[in-house]
Amino acid sequence: MDLNWVEKYRPVTLKQVVGNKRAIHDLRLWAESWSFGVPDKRAALVHGAPGIGKTSAVNALANDLGWEVIELNASDQRTAAVIDRVVGEASKSSSFFSSNARRLIILDEADNLHGNYDRGGSRAIADIIRNTVHPIVLIANDAYGLTPTIRSLCLEIKFSSIQARSIVPILTRICESESIDCSRAALEKIAAGAGGDVRCAVNDLQAAANGKSSISESDVVTSFRDSKETIFQALGKILRGSNRKEAIDASFNVEESPEDLFLWIDENLPYQFGIDEVNPEFRKDVSDAFSILVRSDSYLGRVRKRQVYRLWRYASFLMTVGPMSVRVDDRRLGFVKMRSPGLLKRFGENRASRNMRDGIAIKLSSRHFDSMRSCRYDLIPVYMRLMEDDDVAVSLATLDNFDLDELVYLSGSRSATKKIKSIYEKVQQNRKHLETTVEKSKATDAKTSTQNSSTSFANFDKSQKTLAESFEDATKETDKENKKDESHLQKSLFDF
Numbered sequence: 001m002d003l004n005w006v007e008k009y010r011p012v013t014l015k016q017v018v019g020n021k022r023a024i025h026d027l028r029l030w031a032e033s034w035s036f037g038v039p040d041k042r043a044a045l046v047h048g049a050p051g052i053g054k055t056s057a058v059n060a061l062a063n064d065l066g067w068e069v070i071e072l073n074a075s076d077q078r079t080a081a082v083i084d085r086v087v088g089e090a091s092k093s094s095s096f097f098s099s100n101a102r103r104l105i106i107l108d109e110a111d112n113l114h115g116n117y118d119r120g121g122s123r124a125i126a127d128i129i130r131n132t133v134h135p136i137v138l139i140a141n142d143a144y145g146l147t148p149t150i151r152s153l154c155l156e157i158k159f160s161s162i163q164a165r166s167i168v169p170i171l172t173r174i175c176e177s178e179s180i181d182c183s184r185a186a187l188e189k190i191a192a193g194a195g196g197d198v199r200c201a202v203n204d205l206q207a208a209a210n211g212k213s214s215i216s217e218s219d220v221v222t223s224f225r226d227s228k229e230t231i232f233q234a235l236g237k238i239l240r241g242s243n244r245k246e247a248i249d250a251s252f253n254v255e256e257s258p259e260d261l262f263l264w265i266d267e268n269l270p271y272q273f274g275i276d277e278v279n280p281e282f283r284k285d286v287s288d289a290f291s292i293l294v295r296s297d298s299y300l301g302r303v304r305k306r307q308v309y310r311l312w313r314y315a316s317f318l319m320t321v322g323p324m325s326v327r328v329d330d331r332r333l334g335f336v337k338m339r340s341p342g343l344l345k346r347f348g349e350n351r352a353s354r355n356m357r358d359g360i361a362i363k364l365s366s367r368h369f370d371s372m373r374s375c376r377y378d379l380i381p382v383y384m385r386l387m388e389d390d391d392v393a394v395s396l397a398t399l400d401n402f403d404l405d406e407l408v409y410l411s412g413s414r415s416a417t418k419k420i421k422s423i424y425e426k427v428q429q430n431r432k433h434l435e436t437t438v439e440k441s442k443a444t445d446a447k448t449s450t451q452n453s454s455t456s457f458a459n460f461d462k463s464q465k466t467l468a469e470s471f472e473d474a475t476k477e478t479d480k481e482n483k484k485d486e487s488h489l490q491k492s493l494f495d496f
Helices: 021-036 054-065 080-092 121-131 148-153 164-177 184-193 198-208 231-240 244-253 258-273 280-306 309-326 342-368 372-386 390-400 404-411 418-487
Strands: 043-047 068-072 103-107 136-140 154-158
Touching: 021 043, 021 054, 021 154, 043 054, 043 148, 054 068, 054 103, 054 136, 121 136, 121 148, 148 154, 164 184, 164 198, 184 198, 231 244, 231 258, 231 309, 244 309, 258 280, 258 309, 280 309, 342 372, 342 390, 342 404, 372 390, 372 404, 390 404, 390 418, 404 418
Parallel strands: 043 136, 043 154, 068 103, 103 136
Antiparallel strands: none
16 A cells, blocks of 8 residues: 555556547657658647646557657756756767667656746757657646747647546556455546546545555545636636626636736637627627726736735626626627637747847846846847947957847847858857967966966075075174174283
8 A cells, every 4th residue: 555556557558548549549650650760740749637647658658669768857957958968968869778779758747847947948948859869758738838939849649638437447457456345336436526637536546445445435535626627618608608607617717817817808808799890789798898807907907016816806707797797698609719818929929039138138237247127128229239330249249258049139130140140150250269368378377377486486595595694694793793892891800
């Protein structure tokens, strides 16, 4: 009972993985395509809810194909330097066992790259995927947690939650292996309460069987888990549903903050309500719904300004129940695709630009001893004006050690033009010349310092010798004077 059953009964081959047959088939086809050379998609993105067998399937795939596995998970720091040192080298070198053998590189929880802690990690992953000669698998719960650049480089394979009737046979086999008599009703109750999460079901079974040889339905005390809804499911209940309680519950269960949920509703409301030029009544309910959203936004503004988070409940109520209460119900709308918020999309597109700006500000801040904010908003615009002159651009880039991407940003271009590349080549030449000059200067200073040290020691010895001789001469003169004085003294009667 000490060993965790999840690890003890983890699938070893793909045939033992339950559910997601189509996803497993696509994963195996992608892996087998590596036997014919490097495919177009050098990485696969396996994504889906937690506990449904994503990591187990990937490890079973490596075991089936006899591939060596190198894994980097969320417990490891994943900055650009760490990823390049661990994964970058593994993606280029051959396997330990054979020069022709493949090495499977697994990056688990790839959607959990954090700002400062994993700085530069996303860019490093994208660069490694472009240049790898070994298959890479990224595992994530949310595919949209990765940058669009990484998603475009990967073959996306979605894993779905496991149905309760598929979980029951897994639990039955575990009970047989552990010699535990468990009733069918108890197993069905555990499987239903897991919410499609196999890992949770196995953990619940182990907890119920702790210290027992038989399990009945009354021994299972696990409650139904709160299942998180996707944003699309929540929007369907809010904008197309008629049950107000379900709409409110959906706003609580979705993995979005009230501010982000507001943006999703604001973007999709007119399309889901059905704007129609012929029927002005439809336009009126859209107008009324947006008037209610304005009041909801005012509560969100107070939360941002005063951090009074209890106002979120009023904002959530208005943004969910409000549009539903003014919607016209006699419309005939078919399926209308949900759209992601335009504001978030623009933020995503500008994220790389903001990261580049902050990187330049860090360099300028360390050299000019100024704040990041001042460098970001005051100094960088000045640099952009100065670098319109090619000679000045070469000088500044040499001093601040700007790379090619930073030169592209400061020049205001969208890509590296011939002019920018020429400036960068001159900067590299200047840097090499500067490094050579510094090395020669250090060597000259070291040689001069050695010579000066030797000369100083020689002069010190000479001065010490001269001082000793002067002291000896002065002592002799003093003795002579003392003897002379004694010879001129008047003698007393006792001297005779």
